[in-house]
Amino acid sequence: MRHVIVTGGSRGLGAVMIEGLLADGYRVSTCSRKKTDNIARLEAHPEYGPYFFWQACEVGEADQVDAFVEAAVAWAGDDGLWGLVNNAGVAQAGILASFPNVESERIIKINLLGTIQMARAASKVMLAQKPSENQGGRIINISSIIGTRGYNGLSAYSASKAGVDGFSRALARELGRRQITVNSVAPGYVATEMSSTLSPSQLKQIVGRTPLGRLADEDDILNAVRFFLSDGARMITGQTLIIDGGIST
Template sequence: MIAAAPTTNRLALVTGGTRGIGEAISIALHNEGYRVLASFQRNHEVAQAFSERTGIPVFKFDASDFEATQQSIHTIEADMGPIDILVNNAGITRDGVMHKMSPQNWHDVIETNLSSCFYTCHAVMTGMRERKFGRIVNISSINGLEGQFGQTNYAAAKAGMCGFTKSLAKESARSGITVNAVAPGYVDTEMVRAIAPEVLQKIIEKIPVGRLAKPEDVARCVNFLVADDADFITGTTLSVNGGQSMA
């Protein structure tokens, strides 16, 4: 059971916030004293178990659907108050080499991983600008910075998130809103643990610190970026990859 944290007036929405990296981010923000809402799209049982274990409320909506996102965020803010912190973590993979990739697999990844950032930010931006405060963190990936075989869709979406972050940061800075990205390397999650052991070992051998990231490594970076006194940090992509990429 996660210890109850003191509440603050800051409400944080974490998309894809009930599993893996998103789960760690939700818990870390909760433990810092923020009011946290974790969204999910598919696995209701996992989301409910997460909520019961942590005390963090969950909300189901499809972040890849513009209208559904607008309506869902309107409902959230009507019930819980304005969203001051937005963490765009929702994401999927549909891997395959490009010349064999279906248009649907391209579209699904771009919509879920990249367009969702536009949809959620579009829904909260007016309120943040009016209140002269906002913290937005987009969870990108090392593969968006370096590319990856069999992931043209995923890499394009994650690279797009970094460009989106820089542009929105420039538009929003004078309104007290910071927009940053975090680009994790390989993280010890269910998805990475499904990689064949011999392949995973080769990946770890290329990481200078000699291990996979823990979800909590990423979560600590998010906590840092959303703090009130992180107001001079915007438009950056913070790499969390154990030295695997130092560009």
């Protein structure tokens, strides 16, 4: 059974991803700072529970990241580690001139440093596996179209996601010879708690400018993650796949 770590599975995109991947037959580990009812439900789920692992972990704190990955891999036993989906992230809007430095530091620490720390811990495990045991591996980093397009009032967030895309490209070169692929998935606007700060008029404007005429939903992002985790994506690495209904074309 293939084991995949998805960070930030307690709600939003991560919650849909972990349940979708459990339904696909993956063994799934996740972390978040707080345990939600959804996590408790999956732990007690008759079908998914035995293949599901959650542990509290603050992404951005290297020691906690290492401890979480170690615990998840120990739990998975002989299944080792096939994939990592770096999904945990935070956003905070504000005009830079009055944006507190501490907020910029928090965003960069969680979104960018946290992604690097997780990929470091996971790639250590993947590289230690014999290629024949697991046939390489997959690292998928959730970035955002805001990393390439920018957005008024989201400069620190945009910088963190542009950093994630650059990180994916460089790490893809480093891990390619071991058949470990590294790609970014860059959603446009998805209706989750994170995008709930957008006003109805902002949302209307975004939908109006989107060729496909709607916001993405969580399943649209899950489907891209499914593909990158699959054997069918084995020759694709170092890419950023934009899922935005065409708004950034």
